[in-house]
Amino acid sequence: MDELHYQVNLLKAMNQKLSGRDKMFRLVCDTTNNAFLYYSFEKSEVVTLGNWDDHFSFRVKDSREFVRICEEFEENNAQMLKDVLYLEKSGLERSTVECHIKNGRKWLEFETRVSYDEAGVPTDKIICIRDITKFKNQNDELKYMAYYDSLTGLYNRNYFVMRLGEFVRKAEEEQCVVSVLFIDIDDFRKINDGMGLVVGDEVVQQYGQFLCSFLSENVIVCHMNSDVFCMAIYDPCGSRTVEAIHKKIQERIQKGFVLTNGLELHLTVSIGVAEYPEASKSALELINCAEIVMFKAKSAGKDSIQYFDAPILRDFLDTVAIENKLKEAVFNKNFCLHFQPQYCTDNQKLRGVEALIRWRDEENKMISPAVFIPIAEKNGAIIPIGNWVMEESIRYYAEWKRKYDYPLIMSINISAIQYKRKDFVPQLLDIMQRYQVEPSEIELEITESILIEDFAEVKEKLMMLRDYGIRISLDDFGTGFSSLAYLNGLPIDTLKIDKSFVDRVNTDESTRIITESIVSMVSRLGYESVAEGVETKEQLEYMQKIGCNVIQGYLLGKPMPPEEMEQLLVKLL
Numbered sequence: 302m303d304e305l306h307y308q309v310n311l312l313k314a315m316n317q318k319l320s321g322r323d324k325m326f327r328l329v330c331d332t333t334n335n336a337f338l339y340y341s342f343e344k345s346e347v348v349t350l351g352n353w354d355d356h357f358s359f360r361v362k363d364s365r366e367f368v369r370i371c372e373e374f375e376e377n378n379a380q381m382l383k384d385v386l387y388l389e390k391s392g393l394e395r396s397t398v399e400c401h402i403k404n405g406r407k408w409l410e411f412e413t414r415v416s417y418d419e420a421g422v423p424t425d426k427i428i429c430i431r432d433i434t435k436f437k438n439q440n441d442e443l444k445y446m447a448y449y450d451s452l453t454g455l456y457n458r459n460y461f462v463m464r465l466g467e468f469v470r471k472a473e474e475e476q477c478v479v480s481v482l483f484i485d486i487d488d489f490r491k492i493n494d495g496m497g498l499v500v501g502d503e504v505v506q507q508y509g510q511f512l513c514s515f516l517s518e519n520v521i522v523c524h525m526n527s528d529v530f531c532m533a534i535y536d537p538c539g540s541r542t543v544e545a546i547h548k549k550i551q552e553r554i555q556k557g558f559v560l561t562n563g564l565e566l567h568l569t570v571s572i573g574v575a576e577y578p579e580a581s582k583s584a585l586e587l588i589n590c591a592e593i594v595m596f597k598a599k600s601a602g603k604d605s606i607q608y609f610d611a612p613i614l615r616d617f618l619d620t621v622a623i624e625n626k627l628k629e630a631v632f633n634k635n636f637c638l639h640f641q642p643q644y645c646t647d648n649q650k651l652r653g654v655e656a657l658i659r660w661r662d663e664e665n666k667m668i669s670p671a672v673f674i675p676i677a678e679k680n681g682a683i684i685p686i687g688n689w690v691m692e693e694s695i696r697y698y699a700e701w702k703r704k705y706d707y708p709l710i711m712s713i714n715i716s717a718i719q720y721k722r723k724d725f726v727p728q729l730l731d732i733m734q735r736y737q738v739e740p741s742e743i744e745l746e747i748t749e750s751i752l753i754e755d756f757a758e759v760k761e762k763l764m765m766l767r768d769y770g771i772r773i774s775l776d777d778f779g780t781g782f783s784s785l786a787y788l789n790g791l792p793i794d795t796l797k798i799d800k801s802f803v804d805r806v807n808t809d810e811s812t813r814i815i816t817e818s819i820v821s822m823v824s825r826l827g828y829e830s831v832a833e834g835v836e837t838k839e840q841l842e843y844m845q846k847i848g849c850n851v852i853q854g855y856l857l858g859k860p861m862p863p864e865e866m867e868q869l870l871v872k873l874l
Contacts, residue, residue: 336430340364342389342423356409356430374400374409388413389423399433408437450524452502453509461523461531465584468521468535469577475536479577480543482532483591484512484550487569487603489528496564501528504566507558515546531588543574547606569604571595580609593617624676626662631682636660638693640866642858643712643831646845651873653710653744655853656694657860658686678718687719692732695743697863699736705870712744712774717751726765740770744795748776752791760791767792774831778819788826796823798849800834807839817847824848 337350338361347361359369367386371379378400384391385398397412410433416425448460456464468479486508493501505528512522512530519535534541550570557567573595575581580590590609596617598607607613630636640654660668677683691713698711719725733740745766752759763773774795775788788796798819805812823830832844835854844852861869 334432338428338430340426340428342425351430353430356432373402375403382411385411385413386428389415389426392421399437406434406438407432408434450509453506453513453524455509455513455530456521456523458523458525458531461521461525461533462584462588464521465533465587468533469582469584469587472535472577473582477536479587480534480537481575481577481587481591482534482543482546483525483573483575483588483595484530484532485571485595485599486528487571487599492566500560500562500564503560504528504558504568507560508568511553515541515549517541531591543606547572571598571603572606573598573609574606575609580614590614620676623668623673624680626668627673627677627680627682630660630662631677631685634689635662636686636689637862638690638697639860639862640697641853641860642866642869643710643851643853644857646832646841646849646852649852649857651707651709651869652851653712654866655712655746656690656697656714658690659860674716678716681718683716683718684722687716688728690714691729695732695736695738697866698742699738701867701870702738702742704867705874707870707873710742710744710772711738712746714746714776715751717748720747720751720759720762726762726769729766729771730769741772744772744774746774746776746797763792777833793828795829795831795851797831797833797853800854803832803834803840803844803854806843807837813843820847820849 334355335351336353336356338353339348339350340346345364347363347366349360353360357370357373361367361369368383370386371383374382378398381398382400385396388394388396393415394417395412395414397410399408399410401408410431412429412431414427414429415423418424448456450457465479465481471477472479486504489501489504492504505524509524509530512532515532516522520532520541522530522532525531532546534543534546537543539545550572554568554570557565559565573591573593575587575590575594577587581587594607594609594613597613598605601607637659639657639659641657642654643652644650645652658670658674660670660673662668674683674686677686694711694713698709701707701709715725729743733743747763767773772794773792774797775791775793776797777799778796796819798816802812802816802819806816820830829850830848831851831853832840832849833853835841835844835852835856837856840854841852841856858869
């Protein structure tokens with residue numbers, strides 16, 4: 302009897318202990334945000350624990366009702382979820398799946414663990430259900446930031462390059478073409494500078510939204526930066542050919558873009574096109590080639606489309622090579638000056654010389670100023686180059702004046718970029734003062750490009766130079782579209798007739814009429830006329846006949862190094 306009583310008490314104690322643990326387990330489950338579903342294979346018993354009611358509006362009472370859980374989620378998740386809920390069928394011990402609830406934003410993660418006995422028969426199963434909506438949203442935001450441009454909603458540059466790489470690999474397998482369009486809004490800087498960055502951003506947004514209309518499985522678009530977009534077309538055909546898309550772009554921009562402030566803007570774009578495999582077989586190089594030909598479209602007058610070909614790439618690479626060499630040449634001052642004499646037409650007396658820069662690279666190859674000066678103007682190297690030319694030419698002049706005391710005028714070409722700098726006039730005056738050169742002995746040659754952007758400011762600076770006594774020469778007259786308009790009120794001393802006129806004066810009647818008119822007009826305005834590029838005796842005689850004041854050209858004197866110029870001065874003594 303005592304033994305039986307002992308056994309009963311022991312069972313009671315064990316039952317109380319199990320009951321206490323059950324309370325503890327339930328309390329633990331209830332204090333988490335997770336829901337749990339326990340299933341006993343031996344008893345065919347289902348128990349739900351934790352925050353089950355926060356996730357589902359029903360209770361599962363039998364393992365066959367697990368299907369009801371699958372019905373709560375989108376179809377593309379249902380089969381994966383079913384495999385996890387009935388994990389024992391695969392013989393696995395653990396598996397996880399993420400599922401999206403139908404018609405909602407909620408995401409749940411199901412993690413199933415199954416216990417097996419020594420014979421491999423499942424005994425118990427626990428399914429943990431977690432709400433991962435916040436994590437998924439954060440992950441989606443990070444993914445968006447990683448893949449998309451925040452201003453336009455288009456792909457960002459990095460993701461575009463990755464997707465383009467996929468296009469290229471697929472095209473290689475399927476022997477297809479991939480077209481890349483590099484699209485740049487023309488004169489966008491004027492919008493930013495003139496109307497503000499907010500307006501500029503809105504223009505980019507609206508244009509980016511328009512480009513979104515081209516997106517498809519075979520067309521991707523990205524916002525590269527600022528006003529630059531890039532489009533890739535896999536297997537272009539039908540409505541997604543480059544020509545068809547370019548036509549749609551032209552039609553859209555002709556309509557204009559209406560901003561939130563009511564302002565309507567009309568844009569133009571320049572487009573460069575490069576194709577796989579013709580231009581390149583890598584994503585980055587395709588983009589680079591398209592960008593190169595886009596700049597070609599810009600230089601051809603903007604509002605146009607340019608297609609890649611080998612000569613364009615070769616010219617670009619040559620330009621890059623020259624630009625790299627130019628940086629080193631500027632640093633080491635690897636330039637020299639040549640001087641071309643100018644003679645009075647009536648008595649062929651030496652009137653002065655024009656300083657001309659020359660550059661021979663490290664390979665002893667002479668590079669024309671017509672090639673490297675435009676490059677220097679684009680990358681800013683023209684400032685140190687121009688300053689060097691100005692100082693060197695004045696230094697040579699001061700040396701010749703001291704040695705030979707021959708009355709000369711030193712003509713110096715001034716870049717528009719150099720001229721517009723605020724320190725240009727003080728720097729010039731300082732050089733002349735250091736070398737003790739009179740302002741009247743210096744003539745600055747300017748081109749019409751200096752006058753185009755801000756005529757009033759340019760005129761004011763010219764008047765200042767003239768007040769100091771420095772001579773002003775307008776170079777390449779007749780090659781611009783409005784040269785005559787600039788003559789009114791400008792403090793000009795000399796006007797140089799462009800070589801293109803001189804070349805044709807003996808063969809073309811229209812050229813003769815224009816040239817004679819220019820010389821007559823210049824004379825009546827009180828300026829001095831200089832004919833450039835006189836290379837034949839007939840051209841010289843014609844210029845003498847019509848009353849041109851000064852001759853410059855190969856007939857009477859080619860550009861020469863300083864030592865030859867000194868020999869010429871010695872002969873004149």
